[in-house]
Amino acid sequence: MIRNKKGQRSRRASGSSYCGPTALTVLTGKRYDIVEKDLLKEVNKNVKYRGRWQLDWWTGERKKFIPARKETQIKGMSNGQMRRALDRYGYRMYRSDNHGANQTFRQWVRATHGKRGKTWYLVVAGNHYMVVKGNKVWDTYTPDKGMPVTKIPWKKRARMQELFVIEKISRNKTKEVRK
Numbered sequence: 001m002i003r004n005k006k007g008q009r010s011r012r013a014s015g016s017s018y019c020g021p022t023a024l025t026v027l028t029g030k031r032y033d034i035v036e037k038d039l040l041k042e043v044n045k046n047v048k049y050r051g052r053w054q055l056d057w058w059t060g061e062r063k064k065f066i067p068a069r070k071e072t073q074i075k076g077m078s079n080g081q082m083r084r085a086l087d088r089y090g091y092r093m094y095r096s097d098n099h100g101a102n103q104t105f106r107q108w109v110r111a112t113h114g115k116r117g118k119t120w121y122l123v124v125a126g127n128h129y130m131v132v133k134g135n136k137v138w139d140t141y142t143p144d145k146g147m148p149v150t151k152i153p154w155k156k157r158a159r160m161q162e163l164f165v166i167e168k169i170s171r172n173k174t175k176e177v178r179k
Contacts, residue, residue: 004025004029004030004031004032005029006026006027006028006029007026007029007133007136007138007145007146008025008026008029008144008145009022009025009026009138009139009142009143009144009145009146010022010025010030010031010032010035010144011032011144012032012033012036013032013033015073016140017032017140018073018074018075018076018140019128019129019130019139019140020039020076020077020081020082020129021035021039021074021077022129022138022139022140023082023122023129023130023131023138024085024086024089026131026138026146027086027089027091027120027131027166028086028089028090028091030089036073036074038085038088039074039077039081039085040071040072040073040074042081042084042085043071043074044070044071047067047068047069047070047071048067050067050068051065051066051067051068052066052068053065053066054066077129079124079162079164082122082129086166090168090169091166091167091168091169092166092167092169093122093164093165093166094164094165095162095163095164095165096121096163096164096165101160102159103159103160104125104156104157104159104160105123105125105130105155105156105157105158105160106156106157108123108160108163109132109149109150109156116132116133116134116135117134118133118134119133119165120132120133120165120166120167121133121163121164121165121166122162122163122164122165122166123160123162123163123164124160124161124162124163124164125155125158125159125160125161126158126159126161127161128140128155128158130155131166132149135148135149135150136148136149137149137152139152139154139155141154
């Protein structure tokens, strides 16, 4: 079985990968299939209670309940889902002071040149998750080891919606939180 390392992108074995789980694979070092399985477990937790009622078109009365389908793959993630997934894997995401307020990804890269260092950033630009550390960026389309942040040909003109700093929770902090 192939392992994944933190800072390396893991691909989906069957079909195309999506940006949310890909960002989680880079940040946590887990394989794509493991991350996707955990996310699907969370999404499909209360599927029997979700659905819709079929109505009688004439009287407007409820006829029968049609349950929602179980999700089979994760195609999109909210920031809340990302936060809960990172918490499960022992990471925290904090909204950055250096948030991308009203600027594009390229403008943020130029403004923070030499200041990013070894900090892991989760960037949401153009409804798309990207991971940045130093001068490297990981994304759904980048090579597994990442690529230089200046060479990325897509999403550089996308408006930044959110910027998060990702930190590993030390074992002492997790014990304090659980008490």
